[in-house]
Amino acid sequence: MYVAVKGGERAIDNAHAFLAEERRGDPAVAELGTDQIREQLRLAVNRVMAEGSLYDPDLAALAIKQARGDLIEAVFLIRAYRTTLPRFGAARPVATGTMACTRRISATFKDAPGGQILGPTFDYTHRLLDFKLAAEGGAVPDAPMQPAPSASLPHITTFLNRDGLIETAPPTDDTPPDLTREPMELPASRALRLQALSRGDEGFLLSLAYSTQRGYGRTHAFVGELRIGTVAVELDIPELGFAVEIGEVELTECETVNQFKGSKTEPPQFTRGYGLTFGQTERKAIAMSLVDRALRWQELGEDHTGAPAQDEEFVLMHADNVQATGFLEHIKLPHYVDFQSELELIRKLRAEVMAAQAEAAE
Amino acid sequence: MTALSRPDWMGLLARAPADRLAQLLPDEPQARFLRPPEIGTVMVRGRIGATGGAFNLGEMTVTRCSVQLADGVVGHAHVQGRSRDHARRAALIDALMQTDRASDVHTRILAPLAAEEAARRATRAAKAAATKVEFFTLVRGEDT
Structure with a gap:
C-alpha cells in the first residue's frame, strides 16, 4: 500500500x-x-x-x-x-531480404551464396585490453574496401528449403497485436511474443537462452544466419494514396535452425527460431531466437519439460526490465505506514508467544 | 540520371541528412503550413521468420509536415527523426518538384543528394565486402 x-x-x-x-x-x-x-x-x-x-x-x-x-x-x-508522442501509423513490415548488410554470417552453411561477411565484429579479437585507446588522439586508418556485389543477399535458409527440409513461414495479412496498446494476454500469439522479446532485457534473455543450451528445454540450435544492416521503412500515406520511404533503420536479424525429430503433428524437419532487434545487437537477437524457439514447444507438439524457457508466462511477464525495475525498486521508497503495521503485528505475535511460553513454564 | 517518381524523391528527401538539406535549400519559397511540423512515431514491423505474419518490432521517431506554395501546390513530408526543419524543407521541395521549377530543383538538390547517398552506401558496402571470408574445412590430423 x-x-x-x-x-x-x-x-x-x-x-x-x-x-x-x-x-x-x-x-x-x-x-x-x-x-x-x-x-x-x-x-x-x-x-x-x-x-x-x-x-x-x-x-x-x-x-x-x-x-x-x-x-x-x-x-x-x-x-x-x-508515451508523450502521437503515433502516426504503422509501417509496412520491413523486408530483411533486401537488407544492406554490413555483417552476414552462417554457422551452418559454409558455402552460403553471397559469402560470409564478418563486418565490424568483436569475433576473432583476442580480448586483450588495448592501451592505445587510453592514449588520446591519432587518426584511425580507413577500413579497407573491396568491390561489393550490387544485388541484395538472399536469406541463407532459403537454400536449405529447396529440399523442403526446413519449415516455412508463409506470409499473412493479419494486423499484429500490440502490447503497448492492449494489455498482454496469455496465451500469447507468436507475433505478440516476438514483440515482447524484442524489447525485453538482454541479460534476462541471454540467461534464458543459455539455459536452453545447457539442457533446460534444449532445442539444438545453430545460427542459420545472422545479419546486420539497414532496411528501408515504408509508410502508407493516406493523403497521397501510396507508400513512401520515411527512413532507414539498422536491424539485427537471427534465424536459428533447430533439429526436430518430428511429432504427432509435424514431419521430421529443421524448425526455426527468429530474432529481430533494433541496431547492432547480436547477442540479443541470438538469445531472442533461441527463446522464441523454446516457447514454440506446444505448437510443434514437443514435450513440456518444465524448463523456464518453455514457460510463456514466466518468460513474457519477467522480460521487461522497466516493469521489473519499477517493481523491484519501489520497495526502497517510503513504506513507513506499511512497515508500522507489520511492526505492530510482529510485536503482538511475539507477545502471544512469550505469554504462551511463560504459561507453559508455570 | 533518370527521372525520379514522387515516392522516389520523397524517400530520398526523408533519408537525406537534415543539415545537407539546409545547405541545398538556402532560400525557401513562400508557402503556408497546411500542417506545421509535428513530431510523432511510426510503429516498425517485422515478419515472423522474415517471411511470415507481421509483428510489431518497436517505434521510430518521425516528423511530418504539409505545406502549400503561393500558387496552391501542396507538398508533404514524413521524415525519420525529430527535425522540424528537415520535415519543412522536405515538404517544400516535394511541392517545388510538382511545379515548373522541378527540373532546376532536381539538378540543384535531388541529384546531389542521390549521388551522395549512393556514395555513402557504396563505401559501406565495400568495407563490408572487404571482410568477406571463405572458411575451409581442414583435414583432421589424426589419420596422417
Whole structure:
C-alpha cells in the first residue's frame, strides 16, 4: 500500500542538485557530448533503442548521458518519452531480404551464396585490453574496401528449403497485436511474443537462452544466419494514396535452425527460431531466437519439460526490465505506514508467544 | 540520371541528412503550413521468420509536415527523426518538384543528394565486402 508522505522538498531538491554535479564529474575533464555517445558508444545506444522500443539514436544518447550510463534507467527515460508522442501509423513490415548488410554470417552453411561477411565484429579479437585507446588522439586508418556485389543477399535458409527440409513461414495479412496498446494476454500469439522479446532485457534473455543450451528445454540450435544492416521503412500515406520511404533503420536479424525429430503433428524437419532487434545487437537477437524457439514447444507438439524457457508466462511477464525495475525498486521508497503495521503485528505475535511460553513454564 | 517518381524523391528527401538539406535549400519559397511540423512515431514491423505474419518490432521517431506554395501546390513530408526543419524543407521541395521549377530543383538538390547517398552506401558496402571470408574445412590430423 502506498501512503502519501509530506515534506522533504528541500532535501529532494538538494539531492537532485548533487546528482547533477556527480553526473558532470570532475569539471577539469571535458564534458561528454551526446554526439560522442551516439558515435562512440553506439552499442550502448543500440541497446537503449532496442529495449526502449524507440529507434532514435540522438534520444538514446541523451538518455544515456542523463542516466549516467545506467542503461536500464536510460531505457526507462526513452519509454517515458515515447508515451508523450502521437503515433502516426504503422509501417509496412520491413523486408530483411533486401537488407544492406554490413555483417552476414552462417554457422551452418559454409558455402552460403553471397559469402560470409564478418563486418565490424568483436569475433576473432583476442580480448586483450588495448592501451592505445587510453592514449588520446591519432587518426584511425580507413577500413579497407573491396568491390561489393550490387544485388541484395538472399536469406541463407532459403537454400536449405529447396529440399523442403526446413519449415516455412508463409506470409499473412493479419494486423499484429500490440502490447503497448492492449494489455498482454496469455496465451500469447507468436507475433505478440516476438514483440515482447524484442524489447525485453538482454541479460534476462541471454540467461534464458543459455539455459536452453545447457539442457533446460534444449532445442539444438545453430545460427542459420545472422545479419546486420539497414532496411528501408515504408509508410502508407493516406493523403497521397501510396507508400513512401520515411527512413532507414539498422536491424539485427537471427534465424536459428533447430533439429526436430518430428511429432504427432509435424514431419521430421529443421524448425526455426527468429530474432529481430533494433541496431547492432547480436547477442540479443541470438538469445531472442533461441527463446522464441523454446516457447514454440506446444505448437510443434514437443514435450513440456518444465524448463523456464518453455514457460510463456514466466518468460513474457519477467522480460521487461522497466516493469521489473519499477517493481523491484519501489520497495526502497517510503513504506513507513506499511512497515508500522507489520511492526505492530510482529510485536503482538511475539507477545502471544512469550505469554504462551511463560504459561507453559508455570 | 533518370527521372525520379514522387515516392522516389520523397524517400530520398526523408533519408537525406537534415543539415545537407539546409545547405541545398538556402532560400525557401513562400508557402503556408497546411500542417506545421509535428513530431510523432511510426510503429516498425517485422515478419515472423522474415517471411511470415507481421509483428510489431518497436517505434521510430518521425516528423511530418504539409505545406502549400503561393500558387496552391501542396507538398508533404514524413521524415525519420525529430527535425522540424528537415520535415519543412522536405515538404517544400516535394511541392517545388510538382511545379515548373522541378527540373532546376532536381539538378540543384535531388541529384546531389542521390549521388551522395549512393556514395555513402557504396563505401559501406565495400568495407563490408572487404571482410568477406571463405572458411575451409581442414583435414583432421589424426589419420596422417
